[in-house]
Amino acid sequence: MKPLHLVPDEVNIPFLKLRKFFYIFSISLVVISSVLFFTKGLNFGIDFRGGILLEIKTDGPADISGLRDNLGSLGLGDVSIQQFGEPDDVLIQLQRQDGDEKAQMAALETVTKALGDGVSIRRSELVGPKVGDELKEAGIYSVVISLALIMFYIWLRFEWQFAVASVVALLHDVIITVGLFVISGVQFDLATLAAILTVAGYSINDTVVVFDRIREFMRKFRKMDLVELLDLSINTTLSRTVMTSFTTLLALIALFAFGGEAIRGFTFALIFGIVIGTYSSICVASPLLVVLKLRRKIPEGDEATTEEAGAL
């Protein structure tokens, strides 16, 4: 049996010729995402906002409007009530209460009492204002620190143009993934943040594979035109890029479909991020090297590094 090749063996797509189109596409996505981020804003979950979340199972199909009337009259501010999964699964969220931690606790007790004995509480979360602010801070730190560390590593291993290009591609992926969350209004919580960091790691992984090949070809084909060389590098690694993205997506789709409600937002972010990350390593990161005027001439004596690296 002949193995299936997702990408034909003799593939030669002129990616670089299309780069203007990719730039326009990417820049508009980034601009739209940023504008929406600052105007519409993210739908932060209670992890970052503080507040209360209850997942309940009602006796028989849930009476959503009844619940809404019941809980809305408690004077606890915005109460969001959503049915999800099975007809008797309901998610209740309360905004952060005015006042300190004690006020949150009192609100939780009020709601639990109002729900009565007819429902079983499957999950309850309460995040006080202090912790919410801290988690937000830690989240921002973790994104900034991982981006900085990744950039540093790439800079250690490659020329600076590669580091800049890969981080631009990375920011591109992160901004657009966040943009998707703004547009879709899907809740942004701690798990989403973890997904975005994972996407960052994955996207850079993809980019590094292409860059590795570019570096290799730069040593091999010293006379080749940069644009031609980049196209060749992308095309020779295209099969791998597509294969890996495909297997990862296969696993994630299983997770999205069967992994349960609790991690759906998380896998949603991962799936989208991996698609966009694959796109960016092919269509954004590599063409950027042309913009950054990657030095073609590698000084003599650098030749040995290929062997060294190969021996690792």
Place this chain on the structure above:
Amino acid sequence: MLYFTKWKAALVLLVCALGVIYAAPNFFPKGTFPTEASWMPGKQISLGLDLRGGSHMLLEVGVDSVIRERYDSLTENMRDALREQRLRYRGLRGSADGASVTIVNDDDVEKARSMLAKLDPLTIVGGEGNHIMLTYNEKTRREMIDRAISQSLEVVRRRVDELGTTEPSIQRQGEDRIVVQVPGLDDPSRLRDILGRTAKMNFHLINETKTPQQAKATGIPPGAVIMPGADNASPGEPEEYLVDRRVVVSGDNLIDSQPTFNDGRPVVSFRFDAAGGARFGDVTSKNTGRRLAIVLDGKVISAPRINEPIMGGSGIITGQFGVQEANDLSLLLRAGALPAPMKILEERSVGPGLGQDSIDSGEIAAILGMVFVVVFMAISYGLFGIFANLALIVNLVLILAIMSILQATLTLPGIAGIVLTVGMAVDANVLIFERIREERKIGRSIINSIDAGYRSAMSTILDANITTLIAALVLFSFGSGPIKGFAVTLAIGIITSMFAAIWVTRLIVAFWVKRRRPTELVL
């Protein structure tokens, strides 16, 4: 790259075998794994609260109030000293930042300063002009906080132990926080009730010179204070009490407390140690006929009249208790008071039903994801795909083994991390196989192609994985709870997948080449 020394091959196989041995207990229901054979490890991966159900609580110890108390008592010493020296002062008060006083006469300031400096060797004298402020030095401050936290930890542990759940975990976090995790607790409100209260119980005498209403109108008598009644005081009790400020018997001397019944109503009995019992006897015999207030956390539970001296060192507390409340109160009294009030900053609870559902759906997703990837690899790379699939299984086994050895916690996002690893783990092999294909295309021999494929893919694999590892490590250090679980499985998965791809598949391929001497490479 295809040549393995005997010991290297043996080492790879040994790692795989150890992986199987350490992962094995996870495939048996808890407790049924035959651990009688002492050479077999019996450790299973511990499940996070989101999978097994339970409560997580983040508490903040109000260290400010501990420090404030110390400064308050320091002001008492200052008052005595200033009076003794006949120095006129005003505004003597303690706060969380220090104990301060203002000296009235300018001439006395120097004298007061040097005298107050000698009062407590651990304090630093500050303040400007007539204003003098005593503060404890940083080391002492830190010691006070540490002591308050370790006492709180101890009390929290005793209280949680009383709930009778298995393996609760109580840990300090940061400077002034405590994390409590109680697996298998159905009702988090119970935990909230017993951790949210300081449970400082003291006995005060009721000041019967005035009613609280009179005191409010005409001034509170010296040494007295108005205290509110507790929410569960018996009906007919007043809402406020005028109480002597002085604590006549302190709850620190309690050694036991039990819920019991009195006239068919739940009450709480208590018993003092020898010193407390003697003191209680002394107070009750000197003040027979007066009313004694039982004060819990600044609220009066009841104020019975002392009919006769109580010499046995024990008594009962009556109030409007339900059985549960009587149970909780006695539990709190037994476990002792917290040195400082605690605030609940965060609470997360998962019921056991949801936990089991999550495990089930996580299992299905993991198995399906695995099947998809395995089938797809076999279709794409034929025999080599099957080699890669073997490595994938080794990879999974190693993840389970390492997590069991490290006793890492598996959470729902952690399962997602494993599934993600399954997808990404084949990446290293994909890189290698694609490279072999290319080498073959430019006309190299089979052996040479395989060799070159491994050789040139290696640095790429390393670069690509290290960047993902960086993201995982950052996640681990900043994340909390479930997210940490994700970072752990991701990081472990990256490392094991590299081992599996670079060593295990290579060993299989090397073995295959040696045995079959292939003349055709279908890839």
